[in-house]
Amino acid sequence: MxxxxxxxxxxxxxxxxxxxxxxxxxxxxxxGGSHLVTGSPYVEDFKVLSDPVSEAISYRVFANITSSLHKTDTKFLSLTIDTYDLRYNWEEFFFKSKKLHNLAAALSPSDLRFGGTYSDFLTFDPTATHFTENNLLKNIRRAYQIDFGIFNRRFTIEEFTMSGSQWSSLNTFIEEVGWDLLYDVNLFKWNDGMWDPTNLELLLDYSSESGFKIPYFQLGNEPNTYPHNFNVTIPPETLTADLLALKAVLSKYPLYKDSSLFGPDVTNLNVPHRSVQYLSEFITAGAYNVVSGITLHHYYMNGKTAVQMDFLNLTIMNSMKRELELAVNIAATSPIPLPISITETSTCFAGGAPGLSDSYIGSFLWLDKLGLSAQYGVARVFRQTFLGTPDGLLADNMNPNPDFYLSVLFKKLIEGPVFNVSIDPQDENLRIYIHCARRKLYKAGAIVIYYLNVQANEAILDFPQFQDADLDLYLFTPGDDGLISRHFRLNNELVLMPHASLPPLRPQPHKGKVTVSPVSFGFIVIRNANVQLCIKHFAHQK
Missing domain, CATH: 1.20.5 (Single alpha-helices involved in coiled-coils or other helix-helix interfaces)
Incomplete structure (x- = not known):
């Protein structure tokens, strides 16, 4: 038994x-061994698996065109070059490339922030024949990995030198491509416990004699992290006093006496290391009498641990809203209105997530960040970085990543009032933003709709306010490698850059409803929308 x-x-x-x-x-x-993304499709080998029984979902899209939330200008999307890039020989490599000039000019007009962690260790020497670097400055990728502001351990970073020749190369390049400089000044120059402007004055003397324009200045980088990273504390009231000293120095130079100051450049407001407290105390200390705007940094996640599903995760996307709400609420405590700028931002800190931040899927977070920032009235969004690392708009070999083309079209198409949007039915998987179209390309009164369809279904977009309107479509879909493609298709045509000139990014004319692909994004221009707020906005421009 x-x-x-x-x-x-x-x-x-x-x-x-x-x-x-x-x-x-x-x-x-x-x-197929897929991964489930919250609020997103299943993904197999980074390709979308559409549900064979599901149909396209229809949405009615409405814009409140009687009032605007905020306005953006043509430099709303701006750029960064990290101070650490000095390890390259700019004269021979960085700024003499025709291809690089063409790519940079395509993003004009822009402000360029030259700064980062290493800005606090830079010494200017106009007579230096070459730059110096210490043992820590050996690998640019490592530099970006620690340039989020929160290190695993304290670092001792020795000063390194920027020569007059390098400084001249940077400024000449900026002028040639139509950018304006935001210079991040070394805050770690001290004398008797006070910030010492001596080395800055050397740079200003050289710059003034050379006629280099520097419209904007910062002092230091992520000061709320100094105690953790460098065992140094510079309280908000001390930074405010140092900024006053910087303003006094600039007043001695006719070319820089009207330059604007910005600060304090704190890290993410939703992470430790007192960023919220530091920013609040910075305003309380009277910084509103010194700076022209408050500045902070933002990254969604750690590039070392990010996975493909994170880039379509609605919870991660929506975390940006909480960051912006915090910033707006803190800025509102200032007796004098202070615009907000995000002076360093991308998808991931630690230099980005290789194969993801620099691919088609990385563009979803970037476009959504631009849309949310515009809705919350952010004045500038500085993309970290222009060149190099997975988070760069350009790869190390100067080939454009998908975010570059997205940024070019954003700057080419968008300017002016930002409108509130509603869709029926409501669906977080479809994210839509609406602005006035830039008059450089379109007649005043045109509007631009940009969307992110973060789902496995096609979406049919209907615009009842603009029936029978003439549309221009710029629809992005992935290249041959699916969501991790380094290339993309614009209106079903693969976009490549085989030469030094930027390929044309032509729209597809269209009338009626627009069907957009699963897991895709793009821009839709309503050419003859005749929106009066847009017409009035451009009528007031010279």
Whole structure:
């Protein structure tokens, strides 16, 4: 009897195991080892798996065109070059490339922030024949990995030198491509416990004699992290006093006496290291009498741990809203209105997530960040970085990543009033933003709709306010490698840059409803929208 029961149990176990294996095999055929993204489609080998029984979802899109939330100007999307890039020989490599000039000019007009962690360790020497670097400055990727502001351990970073020749190369390049400089001044120059402007004055003397324009200045980088990173504390009231000293120095130079100051450049407001407290105390200390705007940094996640599903995760996307709400609420405590600028931002800190930040899927977070920032009235969004690392608009070989083309079109198409949007039915998987169209390309009164369809279904977009309107479509879909493609298709045409000139980014004319692909994004211009707020906005421009 006992033996018989064992035999029956054996049979049940074998039957159970066989069923498990069978179901695992069936599920592997259906899902292909996919990963589930919250609020997003299943993804197999980074390609979208559309549900064969689901149909396209129709949405009615409405804009409140009687009033605007805020306005953006043509430099709303701006750029950064990290101070650490000095390790390159700019004269021979960085700024003499025709291709680089063409790519940079395509993003004009822009402000360029030259700063970062290493700005607090830079010494200017106009007579230096070459730049120096210490043992820590060996690998640019490592520099970006620690340039979020929160290090695993304290670092001792020795000063390094920027030569007059390098400084001249940077400024000449900026002028040639139509950018304006935001210079991040070394705050770690001290004398008797006070900030010492001596080295800055050397740079200003050289710059003034050379006629280099520097419209904007900062002092220091992420000061709320100094105690953790460098065992140094510079309280908000001290930074405010140092900014006053900087303003006094600039007043001595006719070319820089009207330059604007910005600060304090704190890290994410939703992370530790007192960023919220520091920013609040900065305003309380009277910084509103010194700076022309408050500045902060933002990254969604750590590039070392980010995975593909994170880039379509609605919870991660919506975290930007909380960051912006905090910033707006803190700025509102200032007796004098202070615009907000995000002076360093991308998808991931630590230099980005290789194969993700620099691919098609990385563009979803970037476009959504631009849309949310515009809705919350942010004055500038500085993309970290222009060149190099996975988060760069350009790869190390100067080839454009998808975010570059997205940024070019954003700057080419958008300017002016930002409108509130509603869609029916409401769906967080479809994110839509609406602005006035830039008059450089379109007649005043045109509007631009840009969207992110973060789902496995096609979406049919209907614009009842603008029936039978003439549309221009700029629809982005991935290249041959699916969501991790380094290339993309614009209106089903693969976009490549085989030469030094930027390829044309032509729209597709259209009328009626617009069907957009699963997991895609793009721009839709309503050419003859005749929106009066847009017409009035451009009528007031010279």
């Amino acid at each position: 006992h033996f018989k029961n064992n035999k029956q149990n054996h049979s049940r176990i074998i039957y159970f195991v066989i069923n498990c294996i069978l179901w695992a095999f069936i599920l592997s055929l259906v899902w």
